[in-house]
Amino acid sequence: MDQAPPAKQSRQKLMEAIMDLGNRAYNPDSSDELRARGQREFGDLMQRTKTLPLMAALNILMRPGSVPQWLRANLVDILTLVPLRPDGVRATLEFVFSVHPSSTVKVSEAAVPQKKGANITQEALKMAAQLIAAPPASVTPETWYSGISSQMLELLDGTDGPELTKVVSYIIGFGIFGRKATSAPGTPGWRHLAEPMLTRIKPPPSGLGTNTTGVGQDEVVDLSRERVLVAHNDLVTAIRRLHSLVVSHPNPGLCKRLLSPLLLPLWALSSLHQPSPSLSDAVCTPALELLRIHLRLVSSPDTLLPLVQNLGYVGGWDKHSPEWFYKTTGQGQGQVQIVDAKQLGTSLNGGVPQVTLQEIEERVPRLLELITSAFSDADISTAFVDLLGRWLKSAQKSRPGDIAVRQEPVSEPNPMVQISEVKVLQAMTDKFSEKLASQPRHILELASQVLVTSADAPEDDDDMNGVALSLINMVVTVPGFQKSRLDPQVLGIIESSLDKLTKRDDVNISRTANNLALLLRYRDEIDPDVGSTAAPTSRQIEDRKTYTLARSYITQQDSPPPVRMEGLSLISSLIVSHSPVLDIPGIIVLMSSLMSDAEDYINLQVIKIFTLLASRHPKSVTKELIDHFVDPKETESVDSRLRFGEALLQVIERLGETFSGETAQQVGEALLSVASRRGHRPKTEVKQAREERQRKMKHQEAGDAWKGEVPDLSDETTAEEKARTEILAQIVEGWESKRGAEDVRIRASALSVLGSAMETDIAGLGPSLVSAAVDLCVSTLQLERDPEKGILRRAAILLVMSFVRALDSAKQAGRRLGFGFGLAAQDDVARTLRYVADTDNDGLVQQHARDVVESLDNWQMAGLVPAETPGNQGAGLMKLAGLTVDPDKIASFLSASASSRPRIEEIK
Template sequence: MDQAATDKNTRQRLMQTILDLGGRAFNPEAADASQAQAQRDFDDFIQSTKTFGLIAALNILLRPGHAPPWLRPKLMGALALIPLRADGVRATLEFVFAVHPSSTVQVSEAAVPQKKGANITHEALAMASNLVSSPPASVTPEAWYPAISPQLLRLLDGGEGQELMKVASYIIGFGILGRKVSGAPGTAGWKCLAEPMLNTIRPPAKGHGNGASYDNDDIIDLSKEKVLVNNDFLATALRRLHALIISHPNPGLSKRLLCPLLLPLWTLSSWPNPQGPLNEQICAPATELLRIYLKLAASYHTLSMLVRNLDYVGGQDKQTPEWVFKETSQYSLQIIETRHLMGDSNGECYRASLQELDRRIPTLLELITSTFSDADISTVFSELLQKWLESSRSVKAGDIIIKQESNEQDPMVQLAETKILQAMMERFPENLASQPKHILSLASQVLVSSGDTPEDDEATAVALSLLNMAITAPGFQKSKVDPQVLKSIEASLEKLSKSPNPEVSQTATNLNLLLKYRDEIDSLANDSNTTTTAPTDRQIEDRKTYNLAISYIAQADSPPPVRSEGLNLISNLISSHSPILDIPGILVLMSSLMRDSEDYINLRVIKIFTILASNHPKSVTKELLDHYVDAKETEPVDSRLRFGEALLQVVERLGETFTGEVAQQVGDALLAVASRRGHRPKTERRQAKEARLREMKNREAEKQWDGPVPTLFEDDDENDEDMSAEEKARNEILAKIVEGWESKRGTEDVRVRASALSVLASAIETNVAGLGPTLVSTAVDLCVSILQIEKEMEKGILRRAAVLLVMSFVRTLDRAKQQRKRLGFGLTAQEVIARTMGYVAATDDDGLVRQHASDLIESLENWNMAGLVGQEQDEGQFGGGGGGLTRLAGLDVDPVRSVDVSRGGSGSGGGLRPRIEEIE
């Protein structure tokens, strides 16, 4: 206790010193001559004070009544500049995580001081991100981001722990680079956080990126290679980029960061035989980043870029690269500057060799297999084949090429494309045949342009191979082919069947017969009583998209951006009402994802449930109720609460359509969960088993210690500077409450019961008529019973939910009355409810329960007062509106007649003037 008192006195002296120095420096009544020096003293003291202690002191002083009003802006300004310190970012993060109300949620965390670690919640993370990523008004972005970026990148390295690495990636990805004002290219945030990583992996054409190493000697030795980026800087940039990409689900930012690095990442991922640190630190991260980008930006444009740059080794211009990647003898990699000397003006010594091209082709095909869809593969194949055919036709024309035009393609690129075409035809025949329209159209163009002597044409052999691939593919139907294309192919095959070349003629004859009788062969192979309908183009594309999305989601090693993209694909298919969707399968998949602890997955899944509920309300609500009720007792509490949140949003999404069988099933299930009579035998057996194991371990420990087992952190709890007697008592109460939430003796968990009442209250406000009078009356009776019987301290959240449900019912009835809707039932047993609420408001141990009960009593009084006001039934009065004050019970007041008399009419009382009576 002495140490705690000493630390408290130290903090008090610090706050008093700040107040004294601030008073002399900024007091409006102080002399101007002495304020300049006093302000310097104040600034010097603030700068010399330790960061974490200063944050705590300033936060206390900024509370109402602790500092003069004229000093508060200065203290707020000093607090806003804390992140600019060398350790300011981490101190700010730790302070927010320690004091945020949502940071303590577990039993151990409720009773253990925050210096042993805080629970980083999404709310606390969002607040910390706003404090760090947004510069105050007194600091420009050009001064703010250069000061905090080294601290964030240091945390991103992971040396301070995985949790802080995720926090740093969230702040960088969402708080800074995720916003247009600070994350667009050219802004201060982009220059300080994105460019150092990007320019290290791909140095710009003029000037060099951050982290590059240079020769500082005035004399340049031309015999030595100039190192632009050494191995350590390159590995650091890749590690930071990898951590930033995989730590948060932001597909848009991932594509923006990885798009400029497509070619360098390709070179590093296809590096020949990387060993040891070279593979672990450089090649493996580069490969994973490349896969992520290809999955997010899977298109034939991206694949064409890789094919055209299969021989890329570095530089902004691969024809004359100003830098290249080079491996050293120590299994490390460097970026070196090329020397364009005599005889090397085109940088030919840095170009990939033919053997290197052959080695890179299998790597590219493996990437294609794992990341691209069949449609993308077929499209890029058609594009490459079209280019190859055009080049081969131009060469065969017999023209003498005097000089290569500047716009002609690089011969190395042509060779690479030819090799890729051959490899794709050998490895992906089924994938290429998935787009028969493109294949047949291309083959038709080739055969038509072959001329009168096509038998010697190399392109003709390729066209015949394509025809064979398309015609023999499963699911091919002649009736689906364009008649003009089919007619052209048949005429070309008829001509080729008469060719003197026996191989060409035999192949053309066989293909012509197969094309002619293909539909008849399929009809004979199938049962004569069954008919098959070929899928439409949309169904084919949707099926490929669906399979791609499932692969993105289901793969265990999918990083967050890829999983997020998969969920987006599923959501788009649902929104477009795709006919290929397997609704039961999607529901099972989404339910399995709800067990994930990642917030971005849960929120996306809940959104998908709400979209599905519009067209499949019964299936969606049944799936959610099965997991929420958890009759088999297999779901953890957190997972059940997430299903409850999904059910809540589905009910709100259904709105007026929440009625009938769906509403009845939901209401019955929620009442069963919220009831105090629920019993869970498996949970009871599990709890008994855990209690026996704990008792056994305690007995064994007591034998080892020869007495009671000491508490390891007992002294720390007593001596902690933030643990006063009041705070200790409060933490003990919180620990008991949180411990009591868990079900005991097989009863339902209190948190789940409170959740069920909250969902039911929302259902009542959404469509009380859909639930019906029986369900609503039972729910109100249940809430009254909970308030009367379950008075335990840990049941406070349950009693809060009970009062709010009754309040929701009263509010719904009042809204229906205002809208003149007839529900067929109303609020009964008002006296019992009012009496119960009055007792609760006076005696309950929970402050929020008392407040809610008082509010409900006031609502009931207003409801009763509104019942005294009669409603004018004559539709002719005031234009048929029938609204407004008409008559009050106990008073002879008729404002309608008063208006008639004032206008000179006789009124309903034969011209009598209105009379006002005073009563006590």
């Protein structure tokens, strides 16, 4: 007999020790003294056992009948508390990914060492999230999240690989912050996972609760030095973890909640003055990327105004009297830390650095670059108008010679803020002149307001008039401008004000005003053809802006997951509102290109968009999906084709009874061609032959190195497990269908989609397609008996079940299909299913066949009862098909007999 591998022997010894000590510790028949001593020994065993072997042993002992119920309850508590161990979170993830059925490594990957860890699937990820995100009933949420938070945040650092970073981001973003009970500020989940990152970037008004300077309580503090609230390493760690969490999962709502309070701190960190290359890589670049993500998700002009007014922000909650500030230190400005600004009652301005005019000028181009990458043209124009309007109001109030009576003291405006606004306005006018003219109505309204208040001003104060004339010139000279589209009242104000300005003594003002007046008068005659087109409505303008923004979010290569998800959501909202600006063919092609993405969140959202489009454009959507599913040019991968099959399934279910006519015929014929055995893919055959030659060459090289057959170095599997693994490997390898045949998984998917189409609207498919589909299923069950074809036979059996259900639903609804399921055909199908139930080599296929045979028998019995009609609903059994017995006459005879006296008759 072969000796068991060492790993299995150690696991068996651990299980025996757990059962032995567990029996001593928790046996209800033992004395209290023995149980107390046994619990101490059992606890010592749990403490000294490593986490992964402990989980493997406990998972086996959890099987029904392995241990007594009173011991099993205690082992369940221990297993649920494993994440609280120092390495419990990672051990739980590794264990789930290694044992989950969906995480089985593909055969093509089995010969390659798994350097990147386990094969993580969406199903395994959901299970891991359930085990870690939600606290068990035996502990409080405070204890649970305080115990796992440090492990979760360390995994966000990325030192254990990017895959684990994505996994932890998913668990935090959806499992913990995706629930109201743990995602609101003040809840244990938010306090232990979000605040450690946020407070290290922006300290709270009450100060940090922990000492981040590394000074002990009993050590002497040098009061002449600045007190550091957050050290450089802590700040870098917080930004790195926040960046990993934001860019690793597609939750736009969570990104907004995390980044909204950090708008100004991220701006300050991204625009540090002359940072070193190391500081730029560790702080400035990730802070700028986070800021760009936030501005893309909240693409509103309201978010730009705080940045312009706080261009020189250095830190603190109070902009005028900051409590703390960011300070670059170290050799060559290589570090940044958060310093307390109010220690020892020092004067504020003595410790807080003041931003210089040179730094303001350096930050303006950086702000414009950020605006360009995050804002649309309409948003840039709106932000410019708002900013210019605020500046003009402040400039008019500060005009020399004006007498202002103030009832209460008003704080003087900050000169640096005013300088910042002017610098930004000048830079935006120079760089975005064409974009600013995309909203002429708002700019001309603002110019008219300025002219009304400044046209009668003294001639030595023509600055405001010059600004207004520049605005008018910027809009009027843009190609495509039409005077006829302006508000007549605004146009009248501008023309009258220009007439007044032409009489000024200032040559520049009068000449410019005269030229603009002439241009406005004859502008429509310069481009006469443009005026024939109808002006877009406000809704069309807004929808066009949203559509352009959404496409940019999706198509840009550097768009992180939350931004791409926001773009898909914007397109979904436009489809729901039936926006006329949508380019339907372009959207369908764009969604098809996204289906090849490996991220599940993209695929699910794209499928949702396909279902929305199918309601109004069923033919275009189904044609696109079926083209990619059939893949005649052999350019799609198997996984991509399966995703298109899933999208086609949901589209058919969404169409319902409208899935008929030419659309249903095309889809049904394509699915039958894919599901049949006649499909041949020459390019795939060539690729398979090439891969087979490469595999043989590698195997030969390994055999030459070992001078014989390559030994199996695995010592953790028994002979039974090896045999089962080999069988599974043969089945998975057989799915690829050598010699260029269609992949078995694709054929099974086609049968599944066709079955769903039958249940959705069997009349739409028609008798010929339905009959061919049922014949195909019977042939598949009879001829394709290989073990690797098990999934195909299951799909064939379920299609027969879908066919019977569709017939039954049509009967219950009183619909006449024009065809049915004859007795001879029923007998043939039932005979084939019974044979499969008795002889198939796949247990699941056998069970499916038995279930369908039973359902078919029940359906035949139900066929003896006529379908309900509006006149007999709820009346029960009325007549039996094929018999002349009338239940109504029987009932009347019995009631008459019961009312008369008994009568005895002699019967021969």
